[in-house]
Amino acid sequence: MDFALNEEQRILRGQILRFAQDKLNKDVRQRDRDQVFQRELWGACAQMGLTGLPVPQAYGGPGLDSLSTAIAIDALGYGCEDSGLVFSICAHLLACVVPIWKFGTEEQKNRYLPGLCDGTLIAANAMSEPESGSDAFAMQTRAEPHGDGFLINGTKTFVSNGPVADVAVVFAVTDRAKGYFGGITSFLVDRALPGYRVAQKFEKMGLRTSPIGELVFEDVFVSKDAVLGGVGGGSRLFAHSMDWERACLFASHIGTMERLLEKAVAYTRTRRQSGQAISKHQAVAHKIADMKMQVEAARLLVYKAAWGLERSQSVSLDAAVSKLFVSESLVRTTLDVVQVFGGYGFLSEFEVERAVRDAIGSKLYSGTSEIQRNIIAGWLGL
Template sequence: MDFSWSDEQLAYRQAVVEFAQKELNSRLIERDHDSEFSREAWQKCADFGLLGLPFDVELGGQGADYLTTMLAMEALGYGCRDNGLIFSLGAHLWSGATPIARFGTPEQKDRYLRGMIDGSLIAVQGMTEPGSGSDAYSLATTATEDGDGWVLNGSKTFITNAPVADVFVVFVSVDRSKGWLGLTAFIVDRDTPGLTVGKPFHKMGIRTSPMSELIFEDCRLPAESMLAKRGSGMMVFNHSIEHERGAILAHTVGTMERQLEEAVAYARQRKQFGQTIGKFQAVSHRLVDMKVRLESARLLMYRLGWEWDRGGGKAIDASMVKLVLSESWVQSSLDAMAVHGAYGYMSESQIEREVRDALASRIYSGTSDIQKNIIASQMKL
């Protein structure tokens, strides 16, 4: 495995860092307080090319490999403190655009993917329901064939981007008696009659990423709205969720690197009992733990990107990356706050917000416990 970077890749990483620092952090404390999503920042990311990184040049994308995409997301996390924006970008990329890029017809790609890349369309997946969270395949939302189309009924909840999204990749059952063999994916436009987007939820963290319910009441779709084939929903979902788990937290490597640099700088200048606090073993060991955690997480993520670029990578690999990155981010955020003491608990430090934001990563894209279950099953336990 070779994780060395070309001069071009390193230059691009630095360009992403500088772009993010300059363009994506304005009014963040205020926007977090008000749960305000920045469509302006979203469009800036699209104009910079971040929304098209892993997609074909022919559709307006960058045609980047997975390792380069992960490096760019890492740089975004280092330069941008708006974890909600980055989470929304990740949900759009991996749960909305990726399944259409992989399974969509040429007409679907032309209609939707171009807009998802240029920023004019915001997308997301609709999977979670009030009665199905970790048990993702026990869906109650149905699609009934009617003439030359389909009629959807049911609801989805905790849908990231829903209040601002233009298009949804929705998973439903076309035959509940067949279990997962009846699962099917549909592409649903926001303005489709019968679709109601609920009011935004107020959350503990990642507040700048909006979230709400989707309600389908006799929502009629044309036959060409189906993504892939009837009964192939599990295949579509497994493909997108594996990429989501493996890549949606790539930014946290950059975030943890920034947290460590800031904590080390503070420990070198803050004095107590006549010496800098970094001289105290309790503090220095905490910083060492942050460093080891960062580098371990970074290498595990890079290995997955390397595997993906060679047509490899398994579900266990994506789950290990998701588990390690989420748990590492939570602990590093807590350690950063501990090093900064009372100041780290204040909103103006922007550290307490990262603790709140990090905690959500243990839940979305499959909880840490679910990742452990997947890993254990792959170990044949």
């Protein structure tokens, strides 16, 4: 196996690093404090191709392979200190753009993908509900046949990008008798449609620059052309999008961990206690050694899963393993960095406490750590 990046991947990584460091880090603390989503930064990311990384050029994207997509997102996570912006881009790209590219009709691809790639449209994935988060079998939103289409009624919650989205990939029950497998359908629903309502916007612990909220659908009529992936195909589409999300979104966390590792190394070399740099204290050095181990292992797991998106039949297992390891490693790393920085790590003027707040959600979104363990156990026949 060759673990080296090819020339194109090295150039891509360097370009994204420089872009993120130069353009995306101004006033991050203030944006986080005010919970501000900046559309102009979104547009700048779109100009770099970040909102459509794997989408073929014919539809407006750069046309990267899945591994190069993960490498690009890894670089974005390293270069951009605004984890909320990174998260919003990944939620848009992996849970919405990729399903349209993979499952959409030609009409749907031509209608949506160019705008989703060039930044004029923002997408949201509307799956979770007040009474059905991890338990998708309990979904209550329904889509009933009506004339030449469907009427959608229901409420979706924890919708990343929901307050600012122009289009939503909405999952609804179309045949309750068939249950989750065969009875769930996904729809492309435009914000401008009558009955589509953005309800409350939530405040949250971390990723505060990524807007999240509730979407309400009251007799929203969509034509049959809005069906994405075929009637009854929602569960397959959702599983596929989660493979991409678990494999590629979590690449951004590798970049974050690597940046924090470097910050911790630099700090411990200059901070002195008992007459020497604290890097010479074994208790501190061991924490940093563990951070390095977690970064390297996480990158191998994520890149393997991303590579497998286009090649492996067991990609769901690989994606679950990488998602679980990376999310738990990210939380451990951020907490260890706080410990290394001591009192300074507790202060808001440093990046460290924000990194902890941003990290906690990684064990919840894209399927909780418990769900990932269930998936892994299932693949092992347990």
